[in-house]
Amino acid sequence: MKPTGSPRTACSRASSASLLRSSPLASSLTGALFGALLFAGGCSTRSAVSYAGEVGGELVHPEQVEELPAMPPDYQRLGSADARCRIVWQREFTPEWLSDVDCSEERLTRALAERAADVGGSALVEKRCYTAGGSRPEIVCQADIARSGGDDAELRYPSTPSATPRASEAWSIRVKYTREREDRRPARPAHNVSELPEQPVSHVRLGSIVTTCKAGCTEHGARSGLASVAARIGADAVVRGDCVRQADGWICTGVATGYEVDPRLDPRAR
Incomplete structure (x- = not known):
């Protein structure tokens, strides 16, 4: 065994503008969302x-x-x-670490x-x-x-890795949430947030989400970040989630949506 130390490293806030302009995602983004991506600068791997x-x-x-x-x-x-x-x-992130x-x-x-x-x-x-x-x-x-310190024969690293993204990826992922409604909804567990291709007629837009990393994350980790942010602001679903590769990292976007009348807040909707 060898000794090691792993102090946290500072993360540069370099702009991802040059990457985005060459991305096929850029042409499909609204101006506000494109601006959010430019603001959410990339970062090198940050130790969790x-x-x-x-x-x-x-x-x-x-x-x-x-x-x-x-x-x-x-x-x-x-x-x-x-x-x-x-x-x-705060309920609006400009930007923050996941x-x-x-x-x-x-x-x-x-x-x-x-x-x-x-x-x-x-x-x-x-x-x-x-x-x-x-x-x-x-x-x-x-x-x-x-x-x-005993017999390690029974301690085998599993051949099939976990399907869950590593928790430590969150230290390399920047998130931005821009709200579109003023109502406050209670947070929910991320596993209760659905990912849907289109917005249900029963739902309203709550805001737009961007997750981005320059390195140190997987597509699954960046995409899961959309659900984590949506859960934090009380959304029921992420709609039109999309991710694109950018150099060694990822950029994901989505729209947080929720019931127009939240059953958790209004008994008439239950």
């Missing part, structure tokens, strides 16, 4: 997790990483990890598990999460990463 410690061969998939309250005697400590995100309160728009202990824990698996760990030990105050509060999760 700060890690200091040793690196070994991969043993398990991130979803198989255990959470343990204390270090077992037969485990080897590899190092320590720290993941954090800033809480975004990791901040969808800032939660769940996403931070998944990012820690991904890093643990990447460095050869099989467990997060003594994980603790807390909220740091201030004008822009942060959620912080920290843990020690450990590796089983």
Whole structure:
């Protein structure tokens, strides 16, 4: 095993204008949405997790990483990890990191598990999460990463990777949401947001969404970001979602829609 450190790196805010002008997507965008894409500058890969410690061969998939309250005697400590995100309160994003728009202990824990698996760990030990105050509060999760010290024969990295995008992709994805209605709707889980080819007659447009990354994300991750943003603003569906490749990254666009009369807010619609 070899020691390593992975401090977070600053991300440049270089404009993606030159990429967009050569894109087939540009001709189909409205002026407002095209402007949003120009504003949401690309970025190089930004580390989701700060890690200091040793690196070994991969043993398990991130979803198989255990959470343990204390270090077992037969485990080897590899190092320590720290993941954090800033809480975004506003309902219109110009632009923000997806990791901040969808800032939660769940996403931070998944990012820690991904890093643990990447460095050869099989467990997060003594994980603790807390909220740091201030004008822009942060959620912080920290843990020690450990590796089983016993027989590793049963710890096999699965041949079929998870269909879910890596949580850590959110630290490389910029999002912009431009609202078109003033009503506020309660947030919902992202898995409850549908992706539809056209807007249902029962729905109204809530606003436009753009997700973009210069590197460090997959198409699936950028597209899933549309649903994460839609969920945050209380939309029921993303309509006409589209993604195009731009150099080493992706740009995705979509329209957030919801019931004209939200059943969660108006009993007449239930």
